[in-house]
Amino acid sequence: MNKKTLPSMVILISGNGSNLQSIINWVQQYNVATIDAVISNKVNALGLSRAKNANIQTEILEMIPGQSRVEYDEDLSDIIERYQPDLIVLAGFMRILSELFVEKYLGKLINIHPALLPKFKGLNTHQRAIDAKQKEHGASVHFVTPEMDEGPNIIQAKVSVLLDDCAEKLADRVLQQEHLIYPIAIQWCLQQKIRFMDGKVFYNNQPLLQPICYDPVIHRL
Helix, strand or coil: CCHHHCCEEEEEECCCCHHHHHHHHHHHHHCCCEEEEEEECCCCCHHHHHHHHCCCCEEECCCCCCCCHHHHHHHHHHHHHHHCCCEEEECCCCCCCCHHHHHHCCCCEEEEECCCCCCCCCCCHHHHHHHCCCCEEEEEEEECCCCCCCCCEEEEEEEECCCCCCHHHHHHHHHHHHHHHHHHHHHHHHCCCEEEECCEEEECCEECCCCEECCCCCCCC
16 A cells, blocks of 8 residues: 555654553554654654664654743644644653644644543543542543643543552553554544544544544444
């Protein structure tokens, strides 16, 4: 199949890239999309090696001392525009994006967050869930909007919080769910089964009033 006939994405990373690897595995198994580039803001990000091992083009864009967030995002946009992707996927990209950048790619920019949004926005989500005595925790894939972790959810996966859980144990179980739901959300977006218009998410052309709850029996790639 001609690569140009397939929907494409670029993936932004900062670190280990385990979600990146799950997306690479999905692309290699099903051949329904392409990863045209992996862009990192860290030169030593392990995810760059994952991309190179899969013969995916890599780009590194580190922040220059004194550079503003808007200036950095302009440079980032210049790189993205070279690839003309259908979707921009944040996979552990540890930067707050400027409003101008987010507005430019609104509806084409998705992220995964290790919590059941709108609960526990920001960092240290697993320990915060334990401290709050939550019975359930999980992960959310959402469209990115200018406000951090505020964009509408697409799909969520839930895990039980166990009595003997520590943040590390809980994080491991949540990460396993992240690896399952992110490729699903990406496929839905690339197939335009999921769309973001006028501030709302539509699933099969119907308003999505609440996040889809991942079910391993129903939601298969």
